[in-house]
Amino acid sequence: MPDPNRTGDRTAAQRQADHDGLARLSETLVPALVSKLNASGLGELEVREGDWRIRLRRPAGVAQGGRRAERPRLGLHLPVVAAPGSGATTAHAPTAQGVAPAAAAPEPRREVATSPAVGVFRPGAPVGTRVRAGDRIAIVDLLGIPQDVVAPIDGIVTEVLAQGGDAVEYGEEVAVVEAEPEKPAAGNASAADAGPAGREA
Amino acid sequence: MVSRVLIANRGEIALRVLRACRTVGMEAVVAYSEADRASLPAMLADEAICIGPADARRSYLSAPAIISAALVTGCDSIHPGYGFLSEDDAFADAVRAHGLTFIGPPANVLERFASKEETRRLLAAHGLPTIPGSGLLLDEAQALEEAARVGYPVLVKPSAGGGGKGMRMVRSPRELAAVLPICRSEAKAGFGDDSLYLERWLEDNRHVEVQVAVDRFGHGVHLWERDCSVQRRHQKILEESPSPAMTPAGRRELAERAIKAVVAAGYENIGTLEFLVDNDGNAYFIEINCRVQVEHPLTEMLTGIDLVALQLRIASGEPLGFTQADVPQRGHAIEFRINAEDPAHEFRPGAGKIERLNIPGGPGVRFDSHAYTGYDVPPYYDSLLGKLIVWGPTREAAIARGRAALAELVVEGVVTNTAIHRAILSSQPFLDGKFTTNLLDRVGAAAFLAGAERAR
Numbered sequence: 001m002p003d004p005n006r007t008g009d010r011t012a013a014q015r016q017a018d019h020d021g022l023a024r025l026s027e028t029l030v031p032a033l034v035s036k037l038n039a040s041g042l043g044e045l046e047v048r049e050g051d052w053r054i055r056l057r058r059p060a061g062v063a064q065g066g067r068r069a070e071r072p073r074l075g076l077h078l079p080v081v082a083a084p085g086s087g088a089t090t091a092h093a094p095t096a097q098g099v100a101p102a103a104a105a106p107e108p109r110r111e112v113a114t115s116p117a118v119g120v121f122r123p124g125a126p127v128g129t130r131v132r133a134g135d136r137i138a139i140v141d142l143l144g145i146p147q148d149v150v151a152p153i154d155g156i157v158t159e160v161l162a163q164g165g166d167a168v169e170y171g172e173e174v175a176v177v178e179a180e181p182e183k184p185a186a187g188n189a190s191a192a193d194a195g196p197a198g199r200e201a
Numbered sequence: 202m203v204s205r206v207l208i209a210n211r212g213e214i215a216l217r218v219l220r221a222c223r224t225v226g227m228e229a230v231v232a233y234s235e236a237d238r239a240s241l242p243a244m245l246a247d248e249a250i251c252i253g254p255a256d257a258r259r260s261y262l263s264a265p266a267i268i269s270a271a272l273v274t275g276c277d278s279i280h281p282g283y284g285f286l287s288e289d290d291a292f293a294d295a296v297r298a299h300g301l302t303f304i305g306p307p308a309n310v311l312e313r314f315a316s317k318e319e320t321r322r323l324l325a326a327h328g329l330p331t332i333p334g335s336g337l338l339l340d341e342a343q344a345l346e347e348a349a350r351v352g353y354p355v356l357v358k359p360s361a362g363g364g365g366k367g368m369r370m371v372r373s374p375r376e377l378a379a380v381l382p383i384c385r386s387e388a389k390a391g392f393g394d395d396s397l398y399l400e401r402w403l404e405d406n407r408h409v410e411v412q413v414a415v416d417r418f419g420h421g422v423h424l425w426e427r428d429c430s431v432q433r434r435h436q437k438i439l440e441e442s443p444s445p446a447m448t449p450a451g452r453r454e455l456a457e458r459a460i461k462a463v464v465a466a467g468y469e470n471i472g473t474l475e476f477l478v479d480n481d482g483n484a485y486f487i488e489i490n491c492r493v494q495v496e497h498p499l500t501e502m503l504t505g506i507d508l509v510a511l512q513l514r515i516a517s518g519e520p521l522g523f524t525q526a527d528v529p530q531r532g533h534a535i536e537f538r539i540n541a542e543d544p545a546h547e548f549r550p551g552a553g554k555i556e557r558l559n560i561p562g563g564p565g566v567r568f569d570s571h572a573y574t575g576y577d578v579p580p581y582y583d584s585l586l587g588k589l590i591v592w593g594p595t596r597e598a599a600i601a602r603g604r605a606a607l608a609e610l611v612v613e614g615v616v617t618n619t620a621i622h623r624a625i626l627s628s629q630p631f632l633d634g635k636f637t638t639n640l641l642d643r644v645g646a647a648a649f650l651a652g653a654e655r656a657r
Binding site for chain 1: 235238239241243244245249250251252253254260265266268269270272273274299
């Protein structure tokens with residue numbers, strides 16, 4: 001009986017060589033190339049070495065930022081190693097508008113702000129900024145027309161997921177706002193609604 | 202030069218364009234709405250970008266969203282598919298103004314052919330016979346006057362757009378007055394332009410259209426004709442080529458006049474000239490479609506020419522690279538539009554998950570579709586699920602392959618209109634090659650289906 005742990009006729013030495021190659025690729029080569037690509041302003045970088053070929057590419061002119069909702073993939077795709085920051089996915093469905101407040105929990109409520117348009121991200125409120133629901137916290141440049149990224153809830157900007165100049169798509173998660181710890185017994189179930197309504201008056 | 206294309210459409214045509222881009226070596230980015238994230242074109246694309254919500258006005262009909270998506274993904278061109286913004290000259294102009302290539306006729310050409318009413322006059326001046334009709338309708342009183350001059354029955358048509366939206370046939374002044382506001386609002390909603398005009402209605406007519414291709418240097422060829430006479434409420438259901446209504450000499454003459462007229466009128470890229478053909482074989486020009494059409498695969502089956510690839514190459518500035526003598530018309534082809542519609546309930550459109558899909562195959566069988574087992578058909582867009590195209594050396598052979606392929610096609614979970622296709626293939630007028638555009642509406646689709654059921 002053949003050893004089920006053996007893959008084909010490859011020797012242990014060959015497999016070890018591949019493992020070493022992969023390890024070197026992911027730990028040394030790719031990070032180095034990514035930083036080179038970032039520093040260069042180039043759109044594409046390709047390196048060949050022995051049997052390996054690595055190609056890094058970013059959309060012309062703009063890097064992609066933020067977190068995009070997962071797009072199912074099918075078929076054989078080109079062996080393109082994506083630019084940094086891209087491809088990061090999240091299990092969350094895109095939360096275009098405010099979501100019902102989470103049940104009372106010890107953890108503070110967190111909501112993501114999403115891009116209102118496909119365009120170029122321009123940061124506004126930096127991490128640490130105190131915002132109210134509906135405040136503009138960044139903009140997305142849609143052919144020169146600024147589109148507001150608004151805070152989904154009252155709180156503090158705890159993360160900005162995209163960088164200035166990044167290409168963002170519609171619904172892409174670009175920032176996180178965390179509610180500040182509530183004062184005990186405040187009973188403000190309608191806190192999220194109070195912000196915009198208050199300003200309207 | 203075009204090397205990276207943003208595909209600004211959805212469904213089967215987005216997939217068709219993606220395939221063409223890959224075969225000619227152009228990169229493609231699929232622009233999709235939130236409702237189409239799990240659609241086949243978005244999943245098969247190497248790169249895809251979400252441009253807006255399900256509402257087409259904020260995604261597939263949003264010129265800023267589409268142009269912005271093209272720019273941030275580094276595309277140099279935009280393919281509009283059909284419908285949506287495909288024949289919008291203002292959009293084509295905005296695309297050009299942002300340094301991008303519009304895959305289709307240039308904006309100034311689109312503008313020249315934007316008004317159906319003016320196009321009729323332009324092509325009539327270049328030798329095409331046209332059907333008697335009116336100028337643009339101003340108000341009810343003037344519309345009634347024009348209708349009296351043209352002669353009832355008349356067809357009310359939107360000057361912009363196509364696809365049968367906003368069109369109504371009326372037989373009396375009273376009917377005309379009743380449908381005018383309906384047509385206006387449908388035209389406004391469908392194409393953002395509520396201008397209407399009238400055409401005399403030919404009672405028994407056939408819809409025959411000529412495919413043309415003209416490069417930037419004014420070299421043009423026709424790619425023969427297609428017959429789209431099987432319609433329900435001005436919506437094409439089944440198309441075939443060649444047209445059984447035309448003689449070999451008649452089809453050659455019509456095609457040659459068509460290409461001569463559009464070249465003289467300065468057309469560019471691929472396009473389709475639609476004609477009505479009366480019982481005596483006289484053809485009248487009615488309109489031009491400045492885009493790729495749903496039924497374009499028929500022409501591809503008969504000529505062996507990839508029309509979408511040709512469209513990409515022409516937009517890229519390449520010459521045609523072939524002449525009229527290189528465009529054969531081999532055999533016979535039929536296309537069945539597979540729609541998510543229930544023929545038993547007035548063709549009510551449906552949506553929902555496709556639980557099982559079996560795609561027909563075999564020699565001469567082609568299925569262009571974005572559907573797959575597990576695909577959730579969204580309720581927001583048109584009901585076209587796919588196109589079954591069959592080819593045979595003769596019309597009889599194509600019909601036989603059509604029957605076999607329709608029997609193989611299985612779509613479970615969503616009701617489709619395949620019953621109407623089976624009924625058409627067994628109806629005597631179709632078998633005799635005498636189907637007219639008004640037949641289904643005159644008989645009534647339900648009665649037509651019941652008749653086919655009895656005849657079995």
